Amino acid sequence: MAKNRYDFYLKKCLLPVPPEKLQIKINNANKTVTLINGQQVNLLKKAELSDVEFECLLPQAKYPFAVYKSKFKRPGYYLDYFEKLKTKRKPFQFIVSRYLPSGKMLFRTNMKVSMEDYTIVEDAGEGFDVKVKIKLKQYRSFGTKTLKMTKNGKKTKKKKVKEELPPRETENSPAPASPQSYTVVKGDCLWKIAKHFYGDGSLYTVIYNANQSVIGGNPNLIYPDQVLIIPPE
Known part of the structure; x- marks a missing residue:
């Protein structure tokens, strides 16, 4: 059985x-405190x-x-x-x-x-x-921001770093043999992620079905820093 x-x-x-x-x-x-009138609030x-x-x-x-x-x-x-x-x-x-x-x-x-x-x-x-x-x-990711001041007191603009999917050897590379995790970055969509890992964007439903509890009811709405499971194809 x-x-x-x-x-x-x-x-x-x-x-x-x-x-x-x-x-x-x-x-x-959370912290419980006692007010001056003796009442407690959380x-x-x-x-x-x-x-x-x-x-x-x-x-x-x-x-x-x-x-x-x-x-x-x-x-x-x-x-x-x-x-x-x-x-x-x-x-x-x-x-x-x-x-x-x-x-x-x-x-x-x-x-x-x-x-x-x-x-x-x-x-x-x-x-x-x-x-x-x-x-x-x-574990929660964290980071620091640095600002460089010029002599005239103005802030210099920070150069934007483009975030990309992790490298894949070729478009014909095999799909993952075991579940992997992937952290969503700005500009991602499930089609793009499926194209990267499976070589076929139409397989986005495989990723969506494995992550409905994270994504919710709309596969078109994913957000940066969400961690998705990439199951075997």
Whole structure:
């Protein structure tokens, strides 16, 4: 009997066994204050960064319930990958896809995160499989603006940098073999993105169907800084 399926990706790495539990804590910075008349009010502020925690199993043997993108990989491969995510100090995409037994996707969790902590657990009583407790932190992009002042006190104009899609080797390059993430920039449309990744703009519906929860009901309306999943064709 077919079961529900979960796919957990850390950047481009698919975890072989989906964690049994996923905890995402949505933090906020709201503050309750007491007025001079004794009444309390809640000051609503922007949400703080979310925390993500889960524990994953890394098998030493090829179990029938484990899933691999190409071939079986031992725990050492994943531990090296986690270490690189930590030491490179760069954000990456955390993606969880949930599927019904029919293959229909329910919804996705798709957020940019950083690797905060992970704990490696080995229990001789349970064989040589490795468990890893992972803590992620939501990441928000930020930047600074610089203004150069001339001697007469006037601001100089900043040169605009054109944002472009990531390079693709040729128009006939194969479509992505596994889900990728793409951040929308000014001037993008789904047709243009599909043309870049698949070589055929008419396949924009593939991207739209995978990102309806992000885009909404109108595939013609996408906005800069939205993060989209680019599924295999």
